[in-house]
């Protein structure tokens with residue numbers, strides 16, 4: 230039976246039963262740069278209660294270091310070591326899981342976050358946030374689309390500056406079946422300003438359609454790579470840990486696969502009605518994260 234959190238006693242029980250709290254970000258803590266109601270107060274309350282908080286976002290547009298600045302700007306006291314993003318888990322996958330050679334480049338369909346996390350592990354990337362690729366397509370430009378022999382991998386994620394030239398360039402790299410095609414995450418939509426926008430999955434499927442190839446791996450939630458990154462840094466008992474998120478097929482699936490409890494909040498992508506149709510059911514759900522703070526008040 231999935232319990233909706235509506236009473237103080239339920240919140241106290243969640244606090245008693247869980248020492249480690251993993252939080253998704255977009256749609257749970259904020260929409261873009263707008264804090265969700267009492268999200269900050271809830272995080273501060275858990276910190277005061279001595280809970281271990283870990284932040285796990287599929288958003289690959291920022292590095293962990295840049296995310297820490299966003300957290301600080303919004304009033305959160307969070308260490309960069311407690312932040313995990315899909316750009317980081319993708320860089321770790323290249324470095325530690327497949328030992329991608331450092332003398333090969335990565336073509337990035339995405340933003341600065343991916344470039345920064347790749348560079349931190351010694352990889353050089355092309356395209357990404359390079360202004361040279363942020364221009365209107367033209368016949369002259371089409372002549373520059375070519376296979377870059379130094380590129381051995383296309384890594385795609387959320388790119389709010391996507392355009393035809395970038396898609397054509399990524400497609401050209403993927404003509405070689407030896408070139409790896411990886412995704413930072415699968416999220417089809419991105420919650421911002423109270424509505425849904427196209428997410429990383431939308432961008433990635435545009436590249437997939439053009440290249441007639443699907444990514445061989447997606448490195449954000451619910452992938453094991455992301456959980457392995459966290460467990461490599463923190464020892465915690467999954468039975469006394471809980472994953473709080475807004476998306477059933479990433480956050481709740483991630484928590485379930487990791488053996489954690491799961492709490493779905495309805496301030497992002499998924500609704501209460503979506504739970505009934507979902508293969509992955511949360512253990513708990515709440516209208517918003519801030520309910521935990523408000524119910525204890």
Ligand SMILES: O=C(O)[C@H](O)[C@H](O)COP(=O)(O)O
Pocket residue numbers: 253254255256285286287288289387414416417418419420427428429430
């Ligand atoms: O499109 C995306 O990349 C995602 O919707 C978005 O960034 C998810 O971030 P999260 O909810 O995992 O913080």
Ligand SMILES: [Mg+2]
Pocket residue numbers: 253254255256257474475476497
């Ligand atoms: Mg989210």
